[in-house]
Amino acid sequence: MKTRDFEQVVMPHLDAAYNLAYWITRSRADAQDVVQDACLRAIKYFDTFAGENPAAWLLTIVRRTCYTWLKRNRRPEEALALDDETATDVEDPALLMGGHGLARDPETLMIEARESKQLHRLIAVLPVPYREIIVLRELEELSYRDIADVVGIPIGTVMSRLARARALLTELWRREERE
């Protein structure tokens, strides 16, 4: 294996890998362990990587590692629970790349923070299959083709699952707005 190639080809997608792992495990420490584990695997199998799409390739390995971790560490029913504990980690601004608004006055920033927390929490309580497809599409901006590869489902299923995930998230969002 050429380690220089791995650095140049795969390492640029480490943020995407960590972001997906964070959203599936909902814990910084666990995301770090899972991504490290996944990367060791990726290094080991780098020779078999055909060079088509390194981001999708790495995310596929990370996702599988996350699911193994979920099975080992969580109750099986939790993956489908909607009213489970909310995401516990509070965002550290230094670690975040998104979420920046244009407005800078304190009041707007506060509203932004509240909004951000709300959507953050709602995505975090989605069932894992919906959560991951929202993250892959809205945050990682993967194409349907790449999502299909990473998740291992047909493109038609990507479309219908994304539709359900958005419908569910919109419903939760509107319900909170009314309260």
Add this chain to the structure above:
Amino acid sequence: MDCTKAQALRHAYLDGEIDPVDASAVEAHLRGCADCAAAFRRDRELSTAIRLEVPRYRAPELLRARIRSELARRERWRFSELRLLGVGWNPAAIAASLMLAVFMSSAVTRSIMTDAGVDRMADAVVAAHIRSLMADHLIDVKSSDQHTVKPWFNGKLALSPPVPDLAAAGFPLVGGRLDYIDDHPVAALVYRRQQHVINVLVSAAAKGDKDMRPAPAAERGYNLLRFTQDGMDFWIVSDLNTAELGDFAARLKAALPDGGPS
């Protein structure tokens, strides 16, 4: 297009994953159907809100550093593995081996005029060393007789490499071969120290190059020595310890036609 079909295609339309024909059909439906249009707007709002407000987490530096160190560890391991393979090249030389090769090419010499060139050359020399040990290509002409090895190079290279006999000093000649460095043919001489096979390489120096005393270096766990004398550039590469390799270099230098104590 009916609402069921539009519902299925609405998301692909929003995500830009739809062909132009279907896209205009969806647009037409959204213009005429208030319910679907409202649902589409909500989806779009949600998508925009997520992108603006939900954080994308960034891998911590510690994680990055751990992966880099794993890569570095594997790189080191890879070379030590090659080295073990190299030692095992000949059952008679399992204990250890020392190879000595001499590369001759003025084009090669030109590429070592800069520090970066020297690094690159050292890298190429070690690579040739490893290659010769692995691929069963240590020797083209097998002889401990300098008068057999030296003429073998005639007509194969632009230069006739010196092949001193150092057997009396404990460095018997094993043979010679033709090798390539930077796509240029070079001469490689192979000596041995006890059960260590020693690899030493020499090349023609660039015009105007002054004689240079032996300069030691290490690369990937191998010891290297380089010196220039009488218009020739000598690269010595081996897994032998630096003291014995230095002794070898001094004896080789002294045994050259215009040699003498360095």
